[in-house]
Amino acid sequence: MAEVIETLVACFCENDIYMSGLFTIDTKKFTIRHLEKFSGIRTHTLRTWEQRYDLLSPQRSETNYRMYSIKEAKKILNIALLNKNGHKISFLSTLTDAEIENRIHQFTNDYNKIEVAIIDLIIKMYSMNAEGFEKVLEHCRRTWNIDIMLKEIIYPFLIKTELLWHGNRLSEEHFAIPVIRKNIILGIENAGDALNKDQYVLLFLSNQNQFDLALLYTHYLLKQNGTQVLYMGNDVSVDNIRVVLTQKKVDFLFTYFPQKNHFPLNQLTTLINECSPASKLIITTYPGTVAIPPLHNLSHMSFDEALAFLTQ
Template identity: 35%
Template sequence: MLYSISDLEQLSGVQSHTIRVWEQRYNALKPMRTEGNTRLYDDAELKKLLNIVSLNQSGLKISKICSLSDHDLESLLDKQVNFNQGCSKFDYYITQLVKSGLAYNEYYFDKLLTSCINKFGISDAYRNIIYPLLVRLGLMWRKDDICPAQEHFLTNILRRKIFSAIDKLSLKDVGQETWLLFLPEDEDHDIGLLFANYLLKANHKKVIFLGTKVPLKSIKKVLQENNVDNILFFLIKLRPKKAAQKYVDDLQKICGPIKINMAGNTHIIEQLALPGNFTRFYSVEAFENIIQNPATI
């Protein structure tokens, strides 16, 4: 796969200007050139950049890093993995997870992610590592610059970790407040919904988790058969404003006065006219506030 310099910026978190400087001054990367002199980078160059970024974020000088052979770079990186277990620089973990994910290296990805969860806890690992990782990859996925196989590989491991955290929670002390969680029938990116499921259960809420691609008629049936206090759904996919507004209005007709919470694509949500019983949130902290302080909804 080939990447533009803007793609590298999105994946590495390093500005395009800085990447160009590293190329010219330290020979860090060797891009191909189109007939129009546009830089293009292959998978090997992307992985090398991610390694360079990781080591630089750990305190090593860029001049030293770029003078190393590929073998020495990998050896130093292996040492830095152990060293950084006591480091709070989350960007290091993010860039290494991107690298191993794109290479389908399940062993390394799983090992590093497990280490992050053990060190920081699932909640902080999600806030500071997993969510930023998804954000960094989001633009590439939407533009189809990362193939579906890579997306599925990454998200399936992330989903497995969150499911594991959910399974460790006790269901004995669940309260009466009930939450219904789902994604619309054209949505299938459920990492955020799964983590919300974890947070709700960790706060002793009863959850009816329907998952992805749920038709409105199914929502209506669940509401007819259960006493639901709160609803949570995500609008993530790009869609016309008219279609998004129709979905919100149709959901409102089905749910009536039930409290409805939504998150997702800010560009879409901010254009919508939301009924009074809708609450939108933009961060994990805001959602936790909704859970812990229901009177503020």
């Protein structure tokens, strides 16, 4: 019962952790929910590893739930990857951190090397090692083509750290974001100019404070697919869209909303019906945050569903 209560507290209080300063450069503490998101290992399993094999020694917050250091986060990510490759936890628990690290760097196949690169990016960012973060990406560019780098390394990294959506406004995120943007833009440029589809997609964000990484990634996939893109970026108003729709043929409009959103959807759908009734508005939201009302010419999808739909 105590573990269930702790899971609920960690889940509900996660935002408070960010705001209260527990998740800062100095202390660098993570909840067990962070470790689950980074590693893909369920919290129940992580607790079992911790209690049965003494893998971790978390501190306790003032509200008495587990908090893990950046060193412990790195250890659990490495152990999770080795476990996926057939190593038993009972064996891994006997190894030193250096021995675990050595086994991680013995991987030779691309799948595991890609997983190691994602781990390195997570740890380098939260350690505020900007130079190291950029060097990991430079190594990835030399090792794989830009498509593999964006789809199999950067995209999963953005999902795990939530930078695809909104991030947590941490200082270290601001070191990582420009480097990520640069690489996605490089992918857009390398996608070429060969357009083989008579389809236009308008990409926009309504909030000037939103991260545009998901929008840039969408631009990259659409261009790679041969779709014509009208990229408006963020801080876009209904009036801005009105100007475009009166002058351009637009098949789809795509945007995503943050946790708190006050964009006048009714005004936008009315505008679309008046100026471009054949256009369809596609909206995605951070899971479980924003309720989208049913409106004409509007489809609410998950981000992956929207990408699949727009690139079909």
